[in-house]
Amino acid sequence: MERQTDCREEMKMEKKKLEIVLAQPRGFCAGVKRAIKIVETAIERYGRPVWVLHEIVHNTHVIKNLSEAGAVFVEDIQEIPEGAITIFSAHGVATKVEKMALEKGLKVIDATCPLVKKVHHQAKRYNKMGHDIIIIGHHGHPEVEGTLGRVDGDVTVVSTVEDVRSLVITDPEKVAYVTQTTLSTDDTKELIEELKNRFPNIKGPNLNDICYATQSRQDAVRKLAEEVEMLLVVGSKNSSNSNRLRETGESRGLPSFLVDNADFVDLKWFDGKSTVGITAGASAPEILVQDIIKMLDGHFDLKVRAQNGKKESMQFKLPLFPDFQ
Numbered sequence: 001m002e003r004q005t006d007c008r009e010e011m012k013m014e015k016k017k018l019e020i021v022l023a024q025p026r027g028f029c030a031g032v033k034r035a036i037k038i039v040e041t042a043i044e045r046y047g048r049p050v051w052v053l054h055e056i057v058h059n060t061h062v063i064k065n066l067s068e069a070g071a072v073f074v075e076d077i078q079e080i081p082e083g084a085i086t087i088f089s090a091h092g093v094a095t096k097v098e099k100m101a102l103e104k105g106l107k108v109i110d111a112t113c114p115l116v117k118k119v120h121h122q123a124k125r126y127n128k129m130g131h132d133i134i135i136i137g138h139h140g141h142p143e144v145e146g147t148l149g150r151v152d153g154d155v156t157v158v159s160t161v162e163d164v165r166s167l168v169i170t171d172p173e174k175v176a177y178v179t180q181t182t183l184s185t186d187d188t189k190e191l192i193e194e195l196k197n198r199f200p201n202i203k204g205p206n207l208n209d210i211c212y213a214t215q216s217r218q219d220a221v222r223k224l225a226e227e228v229e230m231l232l233v234v235g236s237k238n239s240s241n242s243n244r245l246r247e248t249g250e251s252r253g254l255p256s257f258l259v260d261n262a263d264f265v266d267l268k269w270f271d272g273k274s275t276v277g278i279t280a281g282a283s284a285p286e287i288l289v290q291d292i293i294k295m296l297d298g299h300f301d302l303k304v305r306a307q308n309g310k311k312e313s314m315q316f317k318l319p320l321f322p323d324f325q
């Protein structure tokens, strides 16, 4: 018995030391928690299947679990049968999608994040004031498509400073911008500065549309960059805010990798590293972070500590779940 204990101790001694620093905050934001809860509650209340337009949040693990529970995810509203229980994803939808849902008699519960709704309202308000609207964001992302589809009239999406330089605006005195909620705060700052250079009277909300969760997760990575040699970001490839976290790490000189789960972690990345940071995108569940730690514990003499960061208390109320007839 004593000999066995000695062997285990010796094996542990052979393992390389590795310190993991967990970003604080990381993972699920209030909008994602609310959206997932809406799907779970709808399945519980109305039975399966519940149709969801777009991935409710951009995470493979979440989508797999909810699909198993009875959610059916589709990219086109035409795929949803008439009269079916339907949930709009956290990213929001265009006005025409709401109209189509009405025509099909869909029983809709809207899981659009309240912070995305705020951007819709801002865009509509500027639109009513007769302004050309500029959306700072990524073309093709469901949130940007939803915001685009809230505005009648001239609206342009810009993603780079070059896009801003080549903008053609009807009246430079009547122009306003809004931003996608999950952008890099560094990049957005640069774009807003360029917009203000070109259109000194432009209206817009400064950086306030970058949501609190995007902002605080990126800030945590910036701080983490001062104490680690590499960064793992847990999140799916199509998650905008997870990609931005990886870019934030990279822009601070850290080798940074986006991984969906522990299976995607390459141990070669850890060669020559003794301190590694882990964060998770706003749509990535904590269990995936813990799985990675478990996996690493099998290969390293691991020490795990949490960054001394911000605590989050934001919560969004659930919508009403009507008694659909």
Ligand code: SF4
Pocket (backbone or CB within 6 Å): 029, 030, 031, 032, 090, 113, 114, 115, 116, 181, 182, 211, 212, 213, 214, 241, 282
């Ligand atoms: S990242 Fe922000 S805007 Fe997006 S769902 Fe979360 S709280 Fe809402």
